[in-house]
Amino acid sequence: MDAWLAIASKRDVREYADTPVPEDVLTRILDAGRLSGSARNRQQWNFVVVETAQVELAATVHAPSNVLGAALVVAIVGAAGGMDVGRCAQNMMLAAWNDGVASCPNGINDPEAAARICGDEVKTILSFGYPAKPRDPQSRTPEEWSARANRKPLAELVRKI
Ligand SMILES: Cc1cc2nc3c(=O)[nH]c(=O)nc-3n(C[C@H](O)[C@H](O)[C@H](O)COP(=O)(O)O)c2cc1C
Numbered sequence: 001m002d003a004w005l006a007i008a009s010k011r012d013v014r015e016y017a018d019t020p021v022p023e024d025v026l027t028r029i030l031d032a033g034r035l036s037g038s039a040r041n042r043q044q045w046n047f048v049v050v051e052t053a054q055v056e057l058a059a060t061v062h063a064p065s066n067v068l069g070a071a072l073v074v075a076i077v078g079a080a081g082g083m084d085v086g087r088c089a090q091n092m093m094l095a096a097w098n099d100g101v102a103s104c105p106n107g108i109n110d111p112e113a114a115a116r117i118c119g120d121e122v123k124t125i126l127s128f129g130y131p132a133k134p135r136d137p138q139s140r141t142p143e144e145w146s147a148r149a150n151r152k153p154l155a156e157l158v159r160k161i
Contacts (some may be wrong), residue, residue, distance in 0.1 A: 001098045001137060008145035009137035010094060013102030014066045016129025021072040025099045029074070029128065032095030038084040045088060048075040048118045050125075060114040061106040061125055070127035072101075077120035085123040092126060102131040 021029075030047050038044065050057055050073035057075070058067035067073055074092065076085055093103040106125040108114050114122040137145070 002142070003094075004142045005137055005145070006094050006097050008142035008149070009135075009140070010097045011102075011135075011149075012104040013129075013131045013135075014063070014069075014104050014127075015132040016069050016071055016102065016127070017132050019071060019130045021096075021101055021128060021130075025096070025101060026072060028099065029072075029092050029096050029101070032091040033074075033076070033088045036084070036088040036091045038080060038087070042080075042084075044079040044081075044084070045123070046077050046120060048077055048120075048122075049073075050075060050118075053117050057114065057117050057125065060108055060110040060117070060122075062109055063106065066104050066106055066127045067125065069129070071129035073125060073127055075114070075118045075125045076123045077115075077118050078123065079121065080123060089124050089126060093128075096128050097137070100130060101128050102135075103128045 026049070033047055054067060054073055057073065058064040061067055076088055080088070089105055096103050104127050106127060108122060108125065111122060114125070
């Protein structure tokens with residue numbers, strides 16, 4: 001998928017099909033995280049693929065159903081700062097969307113419990129899965145996706161100095 005189309009059509013999805021995420025897609029998602037730039041290239045992150053602890057980890061986030069219903073859950077853990085975590089998370093989610101896999105970041109309610117389960121400080125928990133309601137990015141142009149997005153207009157966001 002064209003990068004601009006992927007950016008423009010990506011929405012956070014919270015309801016997923018049962019279809020598992022294939023191993024090659026998982027590898028690309030994780031590699032997209034690995035490839036992310038970070039301050040001074042410090043890469044202060046690890047990626048925890050949640051297999052047996054999904055139910056336990058779901059209890060630590062704001063919206064447990066996002067995690068309980070996901071076909072794949074990845075926690076970004078470690079000392080990485082907010083900017084670095086955001087770049088890494090968005091890279092993973094866009095790589096997933098390139099393969100038709102939707103995603104949603106999850107805010108954490110109980111950071112201590114999340115850290116105990118994942119073995120390190122948890123910066124974000126990403127849920128992934130094929131969307132329960134399929135959405136075809138190619139059905140619209142990037143400009144059409146952009147125009148439909150529930151976002152503030154550029155005129156409100158941009159100023160020149
Ligand atoms: C740091 C962060 C935490 C978020 N936490 C949650 C969450 O706990 N539960 C949830 O359903 N969505 C969560 N989201 C998703 C936002 O609600 C979503 O990005 C926003 O509503 C735009 O959604 P859209 O791309 O589908 O329009 C989070 C997003 C970010 C960036």
